[in-house]
Structure formats: structure tokens, C-alpha cells
Amino acid sequence: MTPVLNRLPYPAQSSTPAFAPLSKPVSADSHAGSNDAIIIARHLAERLATTASERDQIGGHAAKEREWIRESGLLTLSIPKEFGGQGADWSTVYQVIRILAKADSALAHIFGFHHLQLAGIQLYGNTQQQRRLLTASAEQQFFWGNALNPLDKRTIASPGKGGYILNGVKSFSSGSVGSDWLTISAWDETTQSALVAAIPTNQPGITVQADWDAFGQKQTDSGNVHFAHVFLPDEWVLQGPAQTPTPQATLRSQIAQLVMVNLYLGIGLGAFDAARNYTNDEAKAWFASGVNASAEDPFIQHRYGQLWMLLRPAIALADQAAATLDQVFDKGVLVTANDRGELAIAIAEAKYLAHQAGIEVSSQMFELTGARSTSSRHGYDRFWRNARVHTLHDPIDYKLRDLGRYVLDGRLPEPTPYS
Known part of the structure; x- marks a missing residue:
């Protein structure tokens, strides 16, 4: 039923x-x-x-x-x-x-x-x-949880009476464990294309496997979702197979990319705050520094300035990209391919800087806080592990490629699930 x-x-x-x-x-x-x-x-x-x-x-x-x-x-x-x-x-x-x-x-x-x-x-x-x-x-x-990964074609949608029958598995299904509903993609072999749908997680035949085992981002509930003869009613199909996405529909990948931008920034800012607090409250000045407190060491001050200048421009571009998304999103069905492409460039710029900031700040913080800060009781390593795992979601080199094409000949990125 x-x-x-x-x-x-x-x-x-x-x-x-x-x-x-x-x-x-x-x-x-x-x-x-x-x-x-x-x-x-x-x-x-x-x-x-x-x-x-x-x-x-x-x-x-x-x-x-x-x-x-x-x-x-x-x-x-x-x-x-x-x-x-x-x-x-x-x-x-x-x-x-x-x-x-x-x-x-x-x-x-x-x-x-x-x-x-x-x-x-x-x-x-x-x-x-x-x-x-x-x-x-x-x-x-x-x-809501996510099982919409068009590159993973292992979940097959077979036409049935009043809908489709789903069989297969979806990986990297963030938020699926404990979710109430999922958005999914499934591969229609007849048309050799994907459909997009919403479905309740408790639909008979759906099993969510809590098997995410990365060394970072450990509680993202990103396990595998298995489908065994699951009925998907037509009324829950949001985009049918062989249906060409509109420019408006392709905004989803940009919304996803900007989620990641702000995750990386949050990790970088969290690491920066943790390091600053430790430096002010617990760190000991190096014996050769000639100062009484670590925060008074000019080399420490210099490095904090460098780290902040990784974060500050990333914040500015992330906020600017979000404002651009608001403008484009509000156009609704009037969104054009050019609107979408310019937004993709703005988000690629922000993502590159946020990627760099998250990785570098979460790594370099230990050079500023010293050996004692590596004690497991602080758990500061989680910032780097989380940044390192999440920044592997899609290669940053392809963002630089898109930016290089844009500045060389004005070419806008083609819509994909990642750009």
C-alpha cells in the first residue's frame, strides 16, 4: 500500500x-x-x-x-x-x-x-x-536525507503500474540514517536516463545501511541505501526519465556546492577559534622568543595574520556567492543558462578559497599551538580530518579548470551534478 x-x-x-x-x-x-x-x-x-x-x-x-x-x-x-x-x-x-x-x-x-x-x-x-x-x-x-547521486547508476527504475519498481543501491547517502523522507535518483534502462523522485524512508523495501566509515565527518549518516522491489508512485516522481532539466532545475548542484563552501569555512573558523583560545589560555611561549606569553610572540602573531587572510577573502566570496544565488533562485522559471553559468563561476571561486582555508587552517593550527595541543583530550585533529574528508567530495582542480576557461575565453561551466 x-x-x-x-x-x-x-x-x-x-x-x-x-x-x-x-x-x-x-x-x-x-x-x-x-x-x-x-x-x-x-x-x-x-x-x-x-x-x-x-x-x-x-x-x-x-x-x-x-x-x-x-x-x-x-x-x-x-x-x-x-x-x-x-x-x-x-x-x-x-x-x-x-x-x-x-x-x-x-x-x-x-x-x-x-x-x-x-x-x-x-x-x-x-x-x-x-x-x-x-x-x-x-x-x-x-x-530529509539524500540518495540522489546521478553518477551512481546502480539503482534501476523499472516501469510498473502507476509508477516504478526500484532495485539497487545508492552510496554516499548523506543524512539517510534516521531520515523521514529521501530524494533519490534512479536509472531508467529503457531511456538510458535518470529520474528524480521523493520517497518516504519507511517505504517497504528500503533499507538504510549505517556503514559510513571515513576517518572524518563520522556522523553524517552517509551510508548506503538499498532498494528491494520498492514501489515508487508516479506522483512522487519530480523529474521523469529523458526529461531535460531546465536551467532552473540545474541550480540544485550549485546549492549543493555552496553548502560545501560554508561547511569548509565553518571548519576553518572553528579550527581558528580553537587555536586562538588555546594560544591565549594555555600555550607556553617558546624559550627563545623573549616574551612571556605565546600570544606576544611576533612569529605567532604573523602566522595568525596569515591564517586570517586565508579565511577573510573566502568569507567575502562565499557571502557574495550566496547573494548571487538568492537573486538567481528568485527568478524561478525565468532563470537562464547564462544566469546559471555566472552563478557557477561565483561559487567555484568561493569553493576554491574555502577549500584552501579549511585545509590550511586546520593543519597549520598545530604549528601555532604546539605539541601539548595534540593531546586527544582536545580533539583538535577532528577539524583537519573533517576538512580533508569533505574536500574530496569532488576534485577542486576541475573548479580551477572552469575558472581558467572562464577567464581565458568567457566559457561558462556546463551543468553537471558537480558544476
Whole structure:
């Protein structure tokens, strides 16, 4: 039997909230402004930070902390007001992702990819699909996961009565463990093309395998999703096979890339703050420095200046790219291929700098904090491990290639799942 959209079972809730409300909760009714969302994100980040290092060592599924995110009200942040959400712009969503990533980049990833799936519904879905899925998401606080990876063609969609039958597996399915709904892609062998759809995670035949074992980003719930004779109704197909994506639909990959930009920035800023606090509070001055405190060492000051100048331009380009995305996204069906291409260039610029900042700051911080800062009780290595794992999502060299083509002959990137 096909589940009824507004009657899906909601995850079991404890009778006692995981924590007291984070100041005034953001709710679908209040339509809180961006400042409210930022304040709540900061409180949530503080809460996540108290256990981030310990959970990084443990790995696995952060069920309790995901409920903190749900209770904060921030899951409805990007849902348009007409569907019961808060209608925040992308600039605000990315600020929240960056704030959370400073404390816990794994859960910030899950949060960012949740909003990526909601964006996909707006970009691929028809008016009825958007209203049904987004309204139900706002009302029931659905947590969305990702199984949309067009390069992984192992999930096959076979035409059936009233829909498709899905068989196969999807890898790198971020946020799938503990999710309520998934957006998926599946390969239609008849047309040799992919379809895009939404489906409840509890649909019979779906098994989510919690087998993510990377050395960083350990709690992104990015395991494999298995499909065994899963019925996908036509009404949940957002983009059919052999359907050419519109320029508007291809914005999804740019939204995803900018999620990563702000994750890398959050990691870099988190590492910078951790190093600065350690330098001011615990580090010992080197014996040959001639100063009483590490923070007074001119070489230490010089290096902090260098690290900040990795972060500062990356922040500026990330914010500029988010503002450009807002302008393009708001055009709706009027988005042109040129709009999309110029946005891709802006995001490629931001991603390169954020990539460099995340890797370099999380690595060089130890040269400023010294041997004692490598103690496992601090867990500072998590910043580099998280940055190193996540920056391998897609090769940064291809971003530089796109930028090189653009500055040489004005060529804009071709739409792909990664550009």
C-alpha cells in the first residue's frame, strides 16, 4: 500500500525534550527573521560543541543531537512561507550552516543537505508536488536525507503500474540514517536516463545501511541505501526519465556546492577559534622568543595574520556567492543558462578559497599551538580530518579548470551534478 503523505508515522518522541527551547523557537507560525535564526543557530552550536569531540571519536548516528536540530525549528528555515515554512533566503541558510559547522561539521552537513533536498522539491517538482511535500514537511518537521547521486547508476527504475519498481543501491547517502523522507535518483534502462523522485524512508523495501566509515565527518549518516522491489508512485516522481532539466532545475548542484563552501569555512573558523583560545589560555611561549606569553610572540602573531587572510577573502566570496544565488533562485522559471553559468563561476571561486582555508587552517593550527595541543583530550585533529574528508567530495582542480576557461575565453561551466 502506498503511504499517505500526510499520514506518515512520525519518529517517536521522548516525553521529555532533549533540552529546553533555544531562546524563542523558530516556528512555521512565527516566520522569524534571519536574526532570530542566527541567534538560535548560535545557541544550538553551543549545545552541539559540548559533545562534538567525544561524538567524533565514537562516530555512528547522533540521534539525540538530530532531535535537537528538529526541536530548534530550523528544519523549516528554507521552506517558503506559503507552505508553512519560514521563507528564509539562502544567505541566511548558509550563515546557519557555517555557524553549526564551526561546532560540528558532520551535523552541519546533515542540516545543509536536508535543505538541499527541500530545494530540489522546489526546483524539480510541479506545483502540486511542492505544496504537498513542503507543507507536510513544515507541519510534521520532516528530516530529509539524500540518495540522489546521478553518477551512481546502480539503482534501476523499472516501469510498473502507476509508477516504478526500484532495485539497487545508492552510496554516499548523506543524512539517510534516521531520515523521514529521501530524494533519490534512479536509472531508467529503457531511456538510458535518470529520474528524480521523493520517497518516504519507511517505504517497504528500503533499507538504510549505517556503514559510513571515513576517518572524518563520522556522523553524517552517509551510508548506503538499498532498494528491494520498492514501489515508487508516479506522483512522487519530480523529474521523469529523458526529461531535460531546465536551467532552473540545474541550480540544485550549485546549492549543493555552496553548502560545501560554508561547511569548509565553518571548519576553518572553528579550527581558528580553537587555536586562538588555546594560544591565549594555555600555550607556553617558546624559550627563545623573549616574551612571556605565546600570544606576544611576533612569529605567532604573523602566522595568525596569515591564517586570517586565508579565511577573510573566502568569507567575502562565499557571502557574495550566496547573494548571487538568492537573486538567481528568485527568478524561478525565468532563470537562464547564462544566469546559471555566472552563478557557477561565483561559487567555484568561493569553493576554491574555502577549500584552501579549511585545509590550511586546520593543519597549520598545530604549528601555532604546539605539541601539548595534540593531546586527544582536545580533539583538535577532528577539524583537519573533517576538512580533508569533505574536500574530496569532488576534485577542486576541475573548479580551477572552469575558472581558467572562464577567464581565458568567457566559457561558462556546463551543468553537471558537480558544476
